[in-house]
Amino acid sequence: MNPADTNGNGQPKIGVYVCHCGTNISAAVDVEAVRDFAEGLPGVTLARGYKYMCSDPGQELIKEDIQANGLDRVVVASCSPSLHETTFRRATSEGGLNPYFFQMVNIREQDAWVHIDMDAATDKAKDLIRAAVHRVRFHKPLERSRVPVKPAVMVVGGGIAGIQAALTMANADKHVFLVEREPSIGGHMAQFDKTFPTLDCAACILTPKMTEVRANPNITLWTMAEVDSVDGYVGNYSVTVRHKPRFIVEDACVGCLDCIDACVFKVGKTPDEFNVGLSMRKPVYIPFPQAVPPLVVIDQEACIEFKSGRCKKTCVEVCADRNAIDFTQTETHETVEVGAIIIATGFKTFDPTRIPWYGHGVYPEVYTALELERLVNSSGPTEGHVTRRDGRTPQTVGIVHCIGSRDINTNEHCSRVCCMYSLKLAHLIKEKTGAEIYNFYIDIRAAGKGMEEFYNRVAEEGVHFIRGKVADVYPEDGDTGRVVLQAEDTLLGRVRKIPVDMLVLATGVEPQADAEDVRRTFNITCAGGGFFMERHPKLAPVSTFTDGIFLAGACQGPKDIPDTVAQAGAAAAEALALVDRGYVEMEPNTAYVVTEECSGCKTCIPLCPYTAITRVDEKAEINPVLCKGCGTCVAACPSGSIRQNLFEDEEIYEEILGVLAHV
């Protein structure tokens, strides 16, 4: 094996740079010893230590050394390549070398930060640097190829996050496909009454945006639609969407709602999803008055026509010549090409029956916070009157925080919004009923603009705060219809038992039930707790590990409306940056065939998930546009005639020898 052709004589001139990362690396690795070691390695012309290699002066060092000392290979030992590989490749390139004449060594995340013994960590750093020095000699000059990007974008999920992202991109004149599985966009925000801490009405600020989505010619809005499959790669995704039947001809329905009145059901018998089951709806219904699109939908499960085929179809009669009702609609599929995808699939609220002692579903006066949102909402089932199921107005209300949050038995995470929405509900209930309100909390988390001020305001309004977790809920003796909340008041140091007319459970935020399926469809990652994982928690908060797929809103983690909207804007900006440029550069790590060595055995062909390999003239041939560079065929080729750029066999063998060599 000969080293790659370097400098004409086969003798490489390698520069090694050992980053101290302030003290992040130097506190756990003897960086001077590592530098001395690197300098002594064969082929190494110079080795330098520097405090911050990623800084401008650090990068300048590389460029100057390439020019002044004629380096032809560069090795930087610093952080993870996922952070700064691009930075140092660029510096290598600006110094006048091919950017791929560079190899990065991870001595921070995978060394300094994870080991206690300095000698062992230093030895590990030396081994890894030796491996990189061995490897980099074999690096070949490579070019990134440019692939055109499809100009349209898809947004999955029509809550406030998806709406905001779709509008931002549509306003930049990009075509947006907004896919929502429910019959209307709006998401959870449409169900809320007021929003903390400013108490502006959720519908008043959301509805204009929903209408704008419908009016914007750049947005194709698909409700009752779900993404079935995603193919392709960054800039060139091909997404297949499944349209579920609404049984309504969308262009023909004018939203007069006459069919609902005319339905053979005199009263609704199906729990209304939008009112969280607090009211009943008919089989033909509109999700809520401000629904977008403002169209009715027929529930196949509840409609008599679907069950028996013998309904009088009074709805069809009243629809008359509009002919908007069509019982024959079936599921259809449609495939569109987009350059980028924003996932804004939101959250679900914690199911409180998982903690049975809080009595939700057992005692009628135990509500979830979302149920209360509907009760205080003037378009809700009680027209905004906070009343119990027996019609009485509550005089005492308990609000228990952290239901399904901050508890290793359910969810470890803090759901972030519950403290603030509990304060908001306390304020609204007090305003509407004058009831005494008891908040049982672990900690009040009122971080963010205007939040602590809102907490103080609600406290001054006379809402009671008891620091303690409710351990038991049981009916009061006698036929009072009240439940007793028993908790240890940790500030008073004693157990308190408070009877209340109404109990509100501040249920937490969880990933959607099918988040796992969505994750697989889009080939992204879930973090602990099941929320979608961002590429970097600080510096790439809306990107995923799959290029061209971005995250917005609570599908990435619990967040309030202001943060969701901000994140949706960021996701839209990232997607715009991608599609607006018009092309993407592909990492040149594709596989290729050394044709003269190929025996034509066809082992590789069925292994490729992208059908990039074909057999031409008895030999394998790899289409570099289709190849994504996994290297599975390379590992399988019996004759070794398939190679992979950036991961050549000899490069990896040199790494193996490098990490194991004894010096």
Next chain:
Amino acid sequence: MSEPIAVPQEKAGYEPRIVAFFCNWCTYLAADLAGTSRMKYAPNARVIRVMCSGRVDPQFVMEAFANGADGVLIGGCHFGDCHYESGNHKALRRFLLLKRVLVGMGIEEERIRLEWISAAEADKLRDVMTEMVVQLKALGPLQVEVPAEGFSEEADLAEVRA
């Protein structure tokens, strides 16, 4: 491929040497996350990054053992999570076959390990790293005795036909 390097004699405080091949999209990121989370684990493994566990040629593993590794760890994505759809399935198929071959050569099966570790499972990464070192310490340095006459060809064929 170069000549095998002599394995040092067993000493007091023997530290096993592990070569790890980690998938760029999951286990490598889990190792980064373990770092960002400042988890602590045994320093014995040296990680070689590949784009997919499907890139791990059985020859890499052989080469590592031939050059002084006491153990080899391969880290890939959970089933259904492969960044390239099914590279991890192919890695598993090769791994099972390779393990039989290695065991046939007298290499204990604990010395080669395939783990599915997602980008979020830093704790699993830490546990696997440390656990493997404990197991390898119990086994001691790798010692493969090659019969003076070499491996019998008939025995190999019998194994293949079995």
